[in-house]
Amino acid sequence: MKKVLVTGAAGQTGQCMKSLVDDYGDVSFVFFDSTSLDISDKLKLDEVFGLERPDYCVNLAAYTAVDKAEDDKELAFKVNAEAVLYLAEVCNKYNCVLMHISTDFVFDGEKRVPYVVSDIPNPINVYGASKLQGELYIKANMERYYIVRTSWVYSDYGHNFKKTMLRLAETRNEISVVNDQIGCPTDAMDLCHFLLSLIQGSKAYGIYHFSGGIVCSWYDFAISIFKENNISIKVNPISTEEYPTRARRPKYSVLG
Ligand SMILES: NC(=O)C1=CN([C@@H]2O[C@H](COP(=O)(O)OP(=O)(O)OC[C@H]3O[C@@H](n4cnc5c(N)ncnc54)[C@H](OP(=O)(O)O)[C@@H]3O)[C@@H](O)[C@H]2O)C=CC1
Numbered sequence: 001m002k003k004v005l006v007t008g009a010a011g012q013t014g015q016c017m018k019s020l021v022d023d024y025g026d027v028s029f030v031f032f033d034s035t036s037l038d039i040s041d042k043l044k045l046d047e048v049f050g051l052e053r054p055d056y057c058v059n060l061a062a063y064t065a066v067d068k069a070e071d072d073k074e075l076a077f078k079v080n081a082e083a084v085l086y087l088a089e090v091c092n093k094y095n096c097v098l099m100h101i102s103t104d105f106v107f108d109g110e111k112r113v114p115y116v117v118s119d120i121p122n123p124i125n126v127y128g129a130s131k132l133q134g135e136l137y138i139k140a141n142m143e144r145y146y147i148v149r150t151s152w153v154y155s156d157y158g159h160n161f162k163k164t165m166l167r168l169a170e171t172r173n174e175i176s177v178v179n180d181q182i183g184c185p186t187d188a189m190d191l192c193h194f195l196l197s198l199i200q201g202s203k204a205y206g207i208y209h210f211s212g213g214i215v216c217s218w219y220d221f222a223i224s225i226f227k228e229n230n231i232s233i234k235v236n237p238i239s240t241e242e243y244p245t246r247a248r249r250p251k252y253s254v255l256g
């Protein structure tokens with residue numbers, strides 16, 4: 001039976017992964033949240049991996065606050081880059097495959113056709129730059145790894161755009177959402193199934209792109225969220241310029 005150690009288990013994807021445990025009887029899971037395993041604590045990583053001896057580490061721990069990262073660069077890089085280097089080192093030491101999740105935000109958004117794994121990343125915000133550095137540390141130091149880039153992850157857990165929209169709709173009867181940033185919303189459950197299929201399969205190590213199949217703007221996504229939840233609310237399509245944010249975001253980040 002393959003043993004899988006999951007980090008960042010209290011986040012939205014971690015909680016989805018936990019809910020799937022019974023569907024994967026041939027996998028044994030151990031879950032660690034930020035309290036039980038801070039991935040930037042090198043000594044603790046060694047202690048936990050030495051005790052658990054996992055076959056796979058699924059790293060769902062990350063600094064994901066895109067706007068906040070602009071003013072919190074040090075912490076974003078500590079979690080998304082330096083700690084990922086520590087994970088790579090501890091995985092090498094204990095002969096563990098590292099499965100790391102990365103993001104469409106490693107790209108600058110200047111393309112108008114889907115980004116493929118051979119495209120050269122060029123992040124335009126701190127979060128994207130920190131995630132890219134994490135990828136680079138893995139590539140430079142490991143042979144047995146999967147880096148899975150995904151985009152616009154949503155679920156019923158944690159913080160995500162879907163939950164933000166539903167929360168805002170409780171107190172507003174009108175909402176404005178950008179319609180000039182294009183990407184693919186990804187159900188966190190589908191992402192977890194994909195990650196587990198890699199563990200169960202025998203695909204080559206390396207970088208993969210995985211996202212939902214619908215290409216849309218955040219405005220389109222908001223409309224479909226409200227429709228699915230039978231919420232009647234006026235949604236105004238606006239431009240990025242009309243919704244200023246601390247971090248720049250790619251205009252187009254469809255993963256192919
Ligand atoms: N959300 C999205 O739209 C997308 C996410 N991704 C990537 O997918 C992965 C999972 O994201 P998602 O589930 O949405 O993220 P969440 O923000 O929901 O969860 C991340 C978790 O990581 C934990 N964490 C933060 N710092 C540390 C640390 N030093 N040690 C251990 N745990 C830590 C957080 O705990 P605490 O709250 O206690 O700090 C939190 O529970 C991430 O790598 C992210 O970059 C990729 C594309 C899109």
Ligand SMILES: Cc1cn([C@H]2C[C@H](O)[C@@H](COP(=O)(O)OP(=O)(O)O[C@H]3O[C@@H](C)C(=O)[C@@H](O)[C@H]3O)O2)c(=O)[nH]c1=O
Pocket residue numbers: 064065066103104105150151152153160161164175176177178181218243245249
């Ligand atoms: C709340 C809100 C956001 N927006 C815009 C801001 C932004 O351009 C876009 C998405 O907003 P959010 O801040 O919710 O999403 P954001 O945090 O940018 O989402 C990103 O998170 C990281 C972790 C990733 O890796 C990416 O793939 C992506 O999912 O919608 C509106 O136009 N109106 C609104 O009311």
